[in-house]
Amino acid sequence: MRTLYDFPGGIHPPENKRQSSETPIRIANLPERLIIPLQQHIGAPARTRVSEGDRVLKGDVLGDTEGAFSVPVHAPTSGHIERIGPHAVPHPSGLDDWCVTLIPDGKDHWGACHPLPESDQQDPDRLLAHIHKAGIAGLGGAGFPTGIKLRPPETDSIRTVILNAAECEPYITADDRLIRDRAAEVVSGLQIVRRILNPEQCLIGIEDNKPDAIQALESAVDGTGIEVVVIPTRYPSGGEKQLIQVLTGEEVPHGGIPADIGVLCQNVGTAAAIHRAVYHGEPLIQRITTLTGDALCEPGNVETLIGTPIRHLLDSAGFDEARAGDVLMGGPMMGFSLPDLAMPVVKTTNCLLAGSPEELPPPPPPQPCIRCGYCADACPMELLPQQLFWFAQSGENDKAEQHNLFDCIECGACSWVCPSQIPLVQYYRSTKGEIREQREEQIRADRARERFEARQARLEREQAEKEAKRQARKEAAAKARQTPPASKAAPERSAAASETVAAPSEAPDIETLEKQLLKAQAKRNNMRNMLDDARKRGADNVDKLEKAVAKNDDRVDAAQKALEKARSGLTETGGATE
Structure with a gap:
């Protein structure tokens, strides 16, 4: 046996x-x-x-x-x-x-059934x-x-x-x-x-x-x-x-x-x-x-x-x-x-x-714990139900977890023997739920932080790349200015051609481009403030706002490039006229 x-x-x-x-x-x-x-x-x-x-x-x-x-x-x-x-x-x-x-x-018609023949093999x-x-x-x-x-x-x-x-x-x-x-x-x-x-x-x-x-x-x-x-x-x-x-x-x-x-x-x-x-x-x-x-x-x-x-x-x-x-x-x-x-x-x-009310009577109001220890004697997991109850009642979830709250199988033996009629298992279930919710909230916060840090790293990388391109353009422009003037033997441009180059109608609208840049920068700052506020509140639309901010950043960069190009073209045009 x-x-x-x-x-x-x-x-x-x-x-x-x-x-x-x-x-x-x-x-x-x-x-x-x-x-x-x-x-x-x-x-x-x-x-x-x-x-x-x-x-x-x-x-x-x-x-x-x-x-x-x-x-x-x-x-x-x-x-x-x-x-x-x-x-x-x-x-x-x-x-x-x-x-x-x-x-x-009402017909109870089966669809296709697929048993496994010779299942032992x-x-x-x-x-x-x-x-x-x-x-x-x-x-x-x-x-x-x-x-x-x-x-x-x-x-x-x-x-x-x-x-x-x-x-x-x-x-x-x-x-x-x-x-x-x-x-x-x-x-x-x-x-x-x-x-x-x-x-x-x-x-x-x-x-x-x-x-x-x-x-x-x-x-x-x-x-x-x-x-x-x-x-x-x-x-x-x-x-x-x-x-x-x-x-x-x-x-x-x-x-x-x-x-x-x-x-x-x-x-x-x-x-x-x-x-x-x-x-x-x-x-x-x-x-x-x-x-x-x-x-x-x-x-x-x-x-x-x-x-x-x-x-x-x-x-x-x-x-x-x-x-x-x-x-x-x-x-x-x-x-x-x-x-x-x-x-x-x-x-x-x-x-x-x-059950009838006589068979399953409603529980009487719970009384204060008298520290009899019956709950500890009945617990099949050898926990300390009384201590866990105090932690759960006072909201000390970390201490309840340290006392192996999650080893509780919620069998109800402690509640059944409690002379004070305290619904111990309900306290344990509630505390477990709070701890799980806190863990999930921490996971969500960690993921949001990781997304934010990844985005910041991406923006810094993109900014560094843009700065490198600007520096390259600056160096190319400086090198172009150092290039020797054209040979005097070159045919002179006609007065008409000079007038055409210098015509005011061909000059880029610098003032309009500057206004566009300022408008894009203001919209970007506003979107960034909205994103920061959404992160603090833990809103659901953080991802959508992050994408919108990134799109506005691209618009600012585009406006900046257009303005720089216009200014550079105006300088080159002015030099040719002279």
């Missing part, structure tokens, strides 16, 4: 899983419209590939990758594109995001490209692009692949039910991952409160060399770092990733999606979602299309809005409240919890 290790902290909140785990997965019915966000993953949003009014088939690409950390987004069914624009999306920020609204035609790079093209991102909650995660740094050799089946969050049973109903698909997906990474061992970690799922997995892995490891039930044992520590005894280093210690974790839902993509050619357009809570008459797990409005999904489970309090996406520990039930299901929607 494999030796199990321990992780610090942890709690045992009420599980409340039987509400939704006792019935098989059911298929959600088709809504009137689907709202598909272009960003359902960590990284850059997908780039729109369709236009309003377009007809699409099931599986067609709606948005393609934009940058390295991005995955495509596909049509969950056939129909036509009604709208492309901002719409409310499920996110703790509550902000709108760019979405594609699809009106289903396929090259790993081809498998990775196929997984990425299918738009698969982690279904456990983080949404990290799977094709990128399965391509660890070349310096990291993956020795152990862990399939995370712990599902420790209360109420959520999507992974449990998926394993019980479709264990073969889960194990098949894990074998594809093994084919890509070629690790020394493959483990499936699952909590001991899922006996039916354990039995299904053990039957499915028979003869594959994959080991099912049963671990004690304790929250948050399903956290990536905690599960790695329990199964291997190793800790992910501060600021590092599991690949740094030769380990890679995947969620069971992600493994099933990999199986569907490779063997059936299906992109990630649906997922298993837990519907639970006292405000639902028919709780359970449903297979729903990505983009299904949350209200439609809740109504299909007998949603009693009169009995409902807040509706959470996710569990009670790490989930967040949904302000608008018109928001769509996304790739990371593993649970919708519609």
Whole structure:
């Protein structure tokens, strides 16, 4: 039997899983419209590939990758594109995001599907490209692009692949039910991952409160060399770092990733999606979602299309809005409240919890910290939650970061045990957001400074070149003045020719050129003042102003050259007349 290790902290909140785990997965019915966000993953949003009014088939690409950390987004069914624009999306920020609204035609016609035949003989790079093209991102909650995660740094050799089946969050049973109903698909997906990474061992970690799922997995892995490891039930044992520590005894280093210690974790839902993509050619357009809570008459797990409005999904489970309090996406520990039930299901929607006020009572007003230390005892990352709270409350972000704020996995264990009812995790999330914003602002300022310095260097270089040309012209003019006069034998010009050369009508308009130069210089100074003011304010039009100033500089130089040329021509004309 494999030796199990321990992780610090942890709690045992009420599980409340039987509400939704006792019935098989059911298929959600088709809504009137689907709202598909272009960003359902960590990284850059997908780039729109369709236009309003377009007809699409099931599986067609709606948005393609934009940058390295991005995955495509596909049509969950056939129909036509009604709208492309901002719409409310499920996110703790509550902000709108760019979405594609699809009106289903009810035919559910597939586009072209491209499975990979004989996948066990396929090259790993081809498998990775196929997984990425299918738009698969982690279904456990983080949404990290799977094709990128399965391509660890070349310096990291993956020795152990862990399939995370712990599902420790209360109420959520999507992974449990998926394993019980479709264990073969889960194990098949894990074998594809093994084919890509070629690790020394493959483990499936699952909590001991899922006996039916354990039995299904053990039957499915028979003869594959994959080991099912049963671990004690304790929250948050399903956290990536905690599960790695329990199964291997190793800790992910501060600021590092599991690949740094030769380990890679995947969620069971992600493994099933990999199986569907490779063997059936299906992109990630649906997922298993837990519907639970006292405000639902028919709780359970449903297979729903990505983009299904949350209200439609809740109504299909007998949603009693009169009995409902807040509706959470996710569990009670790490989930967040949904302000608008018109928001769509996304790739990371593993649970919708519609609890009654008695089941999920509103938190009482927070009281002053009594320094009991319970939060430190419960923290699985061995942080100092009380100290981090003080830093966050006083705005000392640098000190919070020095105390490893970003090691916090936001599991909520500290908030759950706090006798003063302080929403500690909310403070940590807010402080993390402020620090990220400060970093992004610093990056923008650094880029602006680099652009300014590059422009200054360019202007100085151009000025030096212009000065060199002026000096060359000056030297050429001085040399010309030193040239001996023409021979007396040369035929004298006629009086008429002399008069023509000296005619006032041929003299350049020096006064007009001088006015033009002064006007150009004044406009340049005005544009430079506008540019300096825009830089101080951090305005968005700095680049445009820089180009305008550069163009005015060129106009000043042109006016200067025209005036110098006119003056030089006038001098030469006057000398000839004499």
